[in-house]
Amino acid sequence: MNRVLTPIVAGLLVIAGVTAGRAQVTVSQRETDDSFVHTLVISPAAEPQSALRYQFWPPLHVQKQTNAMPFFSRAVLMSTTTRLRNRDVELTPERYDRWFESDWKPEHGEEIDEFLSHYSDSLAELERATDCMLIDYPIVDASQSLEEIYALLLPEVQESRTLARLLRLRAKLEMHSGRWEDFTRTMQTMFRLSEMSGRAGNLLISRLVGMMIAGITLEAIEEASSIENCPNFYWALAALPEGLLDTRGAIDQEVQVIPNLAPGLAKNPDAPIGEVAARAKLREIIRSYSELRSMSFRKSDSETPSMSLLKAGLIVIATAEQSREYLRRETRWGDRVDELSDSECVLRAFAIEVDRNASNILKWTWLPESIRLQNSSRSEDEMRRISEEEFNPAAIVMNLILPATDAACRAEYRFKQSIARNATIQAIRDFAAQHDRLPESFDELTLPAWPDAFSNEPFGYELLTPRTANLTRAERHHGDNATNLPLELTE
Numbered sequence: 001m002n003r004v005l006t007p008i009v010a011g012l013l014v015i016a017g018v019t020a021g022r023a024q025v026t027v028s029q030r031e032t033d034d035s036f037v038h039t040l041v042i043s044p045a046a047e048p049q050s051a052l053r054y055q056f057w058p059p060l061h062v063q064k065q066t067n068a069m070p071f072f073s074r075a076v077l078m079s080t081t082t083r084l085r086n087r088d089v090e091l092t093p094e095r096y097d098r099w100f101e102s103d104w105k106p107e108h109g110e111e112i113d114e115f116l117s118h119y120s121d122s123l124a125e126l127e128r129a130t131d132c133m134l135i136d137y138p139i140v141d142a143s144q145s146l147e148e149i150y151a152l153l154l155p156e157v158q159e160s161r162t163l164a165r166l167l168r169l170r171a172k173l174e175m176h177s178g179r180w181e182d183f184t185r186t187m188q189t190m191f192r193l194s195e196m197s198g199r200a201g202n203l204l205i206s207r208l209v210g211m212m213i214a215g216i217t218l219e220a221i222e223e224a225s226s227i228e229n230c231p232n233f234y235w236a237l238a239a240l241p242e243g244l245l246d247t248r249g250a251i252d253q254e255v256q257v258i259p260n261l262a263p264g265l266a267k268n269p270d271a272p273i274g275e276v277a278a279r280a281k282l283r284e285i286i287r288s289y290s291e292l293r294s295m296s297f298r299k300s301d302s303e304t305p306s307m308s309l310l311k312a313g314l315i316v317i318a319t320a321e322q323s324r325e326y327l328r329r330e331t332r333w334g335d336r337v338d339e340l341s342d343s344e345c346v347l348r349a350f351a352i353e354v355d356r357n358a359s360n361i362l363k364w365t366w367l368p369e370s371i372r373l374q375n376s377s378r379s380e381d382e383m384r385r386i387s388e389e390e391f392n393p394a395a396i397v398m399n400l401i402l403p404a405t406d407a408a409c410r411a412e413y414r415f416k417q418s419i420a421r422n423a424t425i426q427a428i429r430d431f432a433a434q435h436d437r438l439p440e441s442f443d444e445l446t447l448p449a450w451p452d453a454f455s456n457e458p459f460g461y462e463l464l465t466p467r468t469a470n471l472t473r474a475e476r477h478h479g480d481n482a483t484n485l486p487l488e489l490t491e
Contacts, residue, residue, distance in 0.1 A: 039486040042225050044432035045232040055239040056187045058131045069137040071129035072196045076159040078122035089118040104176050112173045119166050130189045135199045153201050157209050160197040164213040175224040180231050190217040204250040211245050211415045218418045234426035234447050247412045251365050278344035323349035365405050376409035414476055416453035424449040424459055432489050437466040
């Protein structure tokens with residue numbers, strides 16, 4: 001059974017689209033089985049004499065213990081307003097291809113500068129937010145239904161992606177202009193935007209958007225590393241905080257909002273609530289499920305009251321006896337199950353199953369980081385097990401609502417792996433600046449290579465010629481065939 005990361009992940013993928021260009025490729029690409037492999041051309045660059053001159057996180061002396069989110073909200077509002085007022089300032093596919101996919105030309109700088117001028121107010125608000133280190137954004141709360149929560153988050157998911165692309169454009173302009181101090185500041189703003197977006201709402205969808213923005217940022221750093229006189233950013237990457245976009249807290253929060261599928265579901269009173277109240281709650285669950293399914297798959301799936309009533313009746317007919325026997329085995333209801341109507345048996349069995357199964361699935365996310373990845377798939381195994389049980393309403397609903405914890409864990413590790421690979425590339429650039437060649441192995445590096453987050457071992461490295469090599473990461477998933485990154489040192 002196919003799982004979704006969150007109730008609106010399919011919509012998120014549509015929203016995300018192609019959110020950032022690949023790092024500019026200075027050597028032609030070649031197609032392999034089902035992915036593109038490109039050669040990353042890197043320029044030699046020793047670490048700065050003042051090692052901490054460049055930092056991709058605001059230094060302590062400029063950090064402010066104030067809330068960044070009012071500025072974030074203003075940036076979102078201003079960016080949206082700009083496009084509503086002038087449809088000609090969209091980053092169209094044509095502009096995207098010209099500025100991101102084609103070779104850099106001097107006239108691109110003037111075009112990008114003119115384009116970004118329309119968004120100057122919005123970007124200025126993000127600049128103000130960069131050094132404000134607190135994130136307090138109570139846009140959603142526990143009183144709201146699931147569909148209300150996700151509907152509130154969707155517009156900002158969309159606009160965060162737009163803001164990231166604008167900053168990516170600005171970074172491209174700065175790197176090709178040799179304005180490295182400005183480039184560093186833009187990287188700070190982009191990483192901070194990834195955190196602001198990633199922690200807005202404190203749900204998994206927010207984390208995934210944050211990782212997407214951070215991925216765009218890391219692509220910009222790789223692209224910059226191919227430009228002559230680009231500084232070495234090894235210690236700039238080391239400045240990023242650990243646990244920047246960890247997923248555990250977001251997954252925990254997703255569990256807490258599951259009862260919002262139908263208010264009161266998790267707080268059914270000890271005394272029977274009766275047929276009418278139970279049937280009403282079942283209808284509410286079906287309505288919420290239909291709304292979430294519509295948001296997930298980006299299509300209309302509206303429920304009429306009569307259809308909702310029909311579905312509730314069918315569920316009761318199909319599962320009443322199974323639910324009654326299930327409750328009879330429960331200590332709390334064993335000798336009282338005959339007091340409950342068929343609808344209430346189904347409702348209460350559903351509530352108990354959701355609670356138990358959610359715990360059994362999500363417990364694997366609480367393991368220490370050193371063994372979490374190796375065991376993350378066990379939550380998916382548990383979901384498959386309960387999904388294969390004979391008609392199980394709780395499993396059907398949970399399949400849509402519960403986060404796919406294995407995929408979420410792997411997304412976090414992909415982000416960590418990308419940072420580590422980028423830092424390792426910077427260590428190689430430092431060696432090349434000293435020796436005018438690539439190292440024979442990582443043992444020759446002065447700056448230590450970072451371990452691959454997926455394997456906790458060094459990245460694979462094979463020197464081909466004094467100026468070409470292969471850098472290989474661990475597989476991110478079974479059948480991953482894009483693990484190799486060819487490197488070429490500029491002349």
